[in-house]
Amino acid sequence: MVVCKTVTRSARSQTKADAKRAYLIEQATRCLAEKGYARVSLRDIARESGVSLGILHYYFASKEDLLLAVISGYKERFLRELEQELLSAPLEGWMDRLLAVLRRALVEDQAVHRLWYDFQVQAMYLPAFRDGVREIRARLFELIGEMLDRLRREAGLSPLTEADEAVPLLYSLIDGLFFQALLHEADDPEQTVNRLEQALPRMLALLLSPSSQTER
């Protein structure tokens, strides 16, 4: 009985604590997206969250801990949306859906994706950030790879791709255009979407062509 009681209690408080944790992560993400990694402080986050400074250390062991949680939060949100829109959906009109997701990312979640590149750069310096960033990038790679497989299967081409470089190339192209849009064309995301709309089909035709396989 004692066990059961303490379990239920700790379980309830756990869910409440998790909710608050999630709230703090959300607010921390807002602050980070606005000011950037180098210029955000725990006091900023606490003030913006309407809690005292000590709370942050009550829910997170350290500043680094909180930032790692922010990275994971970004991963969950963006990757889930992409996977649902591309993998768990019919192939019909996949390109339009992809462009819609990217457009929305550039318009509404611009600050968050700016933060994503900030995290990637920080991961080049801080080993603590490396794993989190690598995991997200790995899942983005997987997503592109599976999408390419679906397209190959539909086209009746080779069913499986082994060790060819289509995925990193596609990723670099999309990521590079995305980065550029955040840098120069923050107010004009349509230009980037147009570019992608124009370049992706050509790039795919190139990468799906059989010459890409016979090369090796």
Add this chain to the structure above:
Amino acid sequence: MVVCKTVTRSARSQTKADAKRAYLIEQATRCLAEKGYARVSLRDIARESGVSLGILHYYFASKEDLLLAVISGYKERFLRELEQELLSAPLEGWMDRLLAVLRRALVEDQAVHRLWYDFQVQAMYLPAFRDGVREIRARLFELIGEMLDRLRREAGLSPLTEADEAVPLLYSLIDGLFFQALLHEADDPEQTVNRLEQALPRMLALLLSPSSQTER
């Protein structure tokens, strides 16, 4: 006479001061490349340069001033090398020379180029950094554009390109692969070079093909 004397004196001291300025910029670049923008302090730079803290404020109005000078220094070095190797050289074997430059950048100047992406991200937050970063990127765009023109001219195709999207696409592809190499494959630059060696000719054939022009 008086004018002449003061001129020569100020001119001499100017050159000496410029030399020391350049030295401090060089040392600051080393520190920044090692620790990153968010974690470097003026005391770090002063210690590493073997001078006292006040010196930095004697040669640079503020920390921001020094960092802007570091950005300009990067620009001068890397862009000059690229322009000399690509524009002021015969077309013969241009691809091999480009790959050699990129390989060396990934092997020897890895830390400096990591800093370059750090600066670009900071420019997303700090307006003061934006112009410096934009200027470098603009010159890189110009370089790619002029190189494309040379290739087009050699191929006997349309002599002039107007408002097509070849440049940003090429830039994004190269830049994205470069970024990825700095993130994941810091010890294996050959993989990135191989990818570029494989992708660039295809991409160029795609962008130089006449269908790219008839589109519009």
Add this chain to the structure above:
DNA sequence: ACCATTTTTGGACGATTGTCCAGTTTTTCT
């Protein structure tokens, strides 16, 4: 040798940072 200028020093300054904790309040269960 002397003086004016430039260069350099070492430290003080106020502000800000992440971390931590002794208490207080609130919640939760018997």
Add this chain to the structure above:
DNA sequence: AGAAAAACTGGACAATCGTCCAAAAATGGT
């Protein structure tokens, strides 16, 4: 209601930051 656990507060702390300055040292022209 009362006790135990969780949640929260406000501030202290040592460290570090960019900035600034008075004074010493070095420099160079006359």
